[in-house]
Amino acid sequence: MGYRFFEFEVARTRRVSPSVQRVTFRGAAPGGLAEFASGGRDQRFKLFFPQPGQDLANVPVEAGENWYARWRAMDPSVRALMRTYTVREQRRELGEVDVDFAVHLSPGPAAAWALHCLAGDRITALGPSEADNAGIDFRPPPETDWILLAGDESALPAVAGILEWISPATPVRAWIEVAHCDGVQALHTWADAEITWLVRGRGPSLTHAVSGARLPDGTPYAWIGGEAGEVRRLRRHLVGAAPDARAFDRKRVTFTGYWRRGATEEELLAELYAGSAAAQSARA
Numbered sequence: 001m002g003y004r005f006f007e008f009e010v011a012r013t014r015r016v017s018p019s020v021q022r023v024t025f026r027g028a029a030p031g032g033l034a035e036f037a038s039g040g041r042d043q044r045f046k047l048f049f050p051q052p053g054q055d056l057a058n059v060p061v062e063a064g065e066n067w068y069a070r071w072r073a074m075d076p077s078v079r080a081l082m083r084t085y086t087v088r089e090q091r092r093e094l095g096e097v098d099v100d101f102a103v104h105l106s107p108g109p110a111a112a113w114a115l116h117c118l119a120g121d122r123i124t125a126l127g128p129s130e131a132d133n134a135g136i137d138f139r140p141p142p143e144t145d146w147i148l149l150a151g152d153e154s155a156l157p158a159v160a161g162i163l164e165w166i167s168p169a170t171p172v173r174a175w176i177e178v179a180h181c182d183g184v185q186a187l188h189t190w191a192d193a194e195i196t197w198l199v200r201g202r203g204p205s206l207t208h209a210v211s212g213a214r215l216p217d218g219t220p221y222a223w224i225g226g227e228a229g230e231v232r233r234l235r236r237h238l239v240g241a242a243p244d245a246r247a248f249d250r251k252r253v254t255f256t257g258y259w260r261r262g263a264t265e266e267e268l269l270a271e272l273y274a275g276s277a278a279a280q281s282a283r284a
């Protein structure tokens with residue numbers, strides 16, 4: 001399964017842009033982060049926050065294959081608040097991991113913690129101990145001619161990691177939506193990437209920008225992450241059969257709602273869980 005708990009300690013923080021706070025972690029326990037093994041791309045992992053009034057995050061004793069079922073089985077009023085994040089960069093030689101937190105107007109426990117944490121603060125994480133792990137979704141199928149990436153600030157760490165990973169000269173069209181003009185970041189890639197930055201509320205949305213674009217010829221693979229409603233609209237545009245839709249093969253579109261307007265991550269997960277339970281009982 002390749003996942004285990006780690007004790008992270010804040011090494012330092014930096015405001016990368018008005019709406020992105022970078023927290024650099026090192027390992028709090030002896031051995032540091034030597035066993036943390038990001039596979040790059042959109043490598044996701046979990047952070048656990050204590051409930052108000054608790055000193056420590058209450059997590060299952062062991063990670064193991066069924067950690068999620070065990071965490072769900074815990075009393076919601078005492079179990080840790082769990083949030084999903086992306087490894088922006090791991091520097092193994094320094095034992096450091098960067099995580100970029102989008103900070104916004106209605107911060108929940110994660111964004112608020114990132115804004116106020118100080119060097120030396122500790123937090124529990126569940127992360128990969130093998131680089132080839134199930135927390136990576138960006139997996140272009142064979143015979144992909146070009147790649148489409150789209151996401152907002154919450155998905156920017158993933159888009160940045162994907163751009164760094166893609167083979168040299170691969171054609172890429174990327175759209176990234178940020179809250180401010182100065183949210184634009186320098187992104188490193190060897191791909192043949194055309195990156196379009198969009199400023200929220202000051203021009204087209206991700207879906208409108210992609211739907212108005214001339215896309216390359218050949219077989220595409222698309223990866224979309226960000227606000228769940230926008231992700232759904234853009235996916236519909238890509239896989240839909242309407243005259244103005246793109247008719248991409250559904251198997252060639254990876255899409256993830258990273259957050260939902262007006263909903264906490266618990267609420268988003270509960271919806272997804274209810275949806276998959278309903279789908280399973282409909283199949284049974």
Ligand SMILES: Cc1cc2nc3c(=O)[nH]c(=O)nc-3n(C[C@H](O)[C@H](O)[C@H](O)COP(=O)(O)OP(=O)(O)OC[C@H]3O[C@@H](n4cnc5c(N)ncnc54)[C@H](O)[C@@H]3O)c2cc1C
Binds near residue numbers: 044085105110
């Ligand atoms: C696979 C995956 C990887 C992710 N990686 C990252 C990452 O690297 N960096 C990152 O910043 N986020 C990332 N996210 C999104 C992050 O998990 C959510 O934004 C999460 O809701 C933040 O937790 P919170 O405690 O701050 O807010 P919550 O308590 O979950 O929500 C509080 C309120 O904030 C709103 N909200 C939540 N996120 C945003 C946002 N980005 N912009 C505006 N309003 C928001 C909610 O709608 C809600 O109203 C990822 C999500 C997934 C599924």
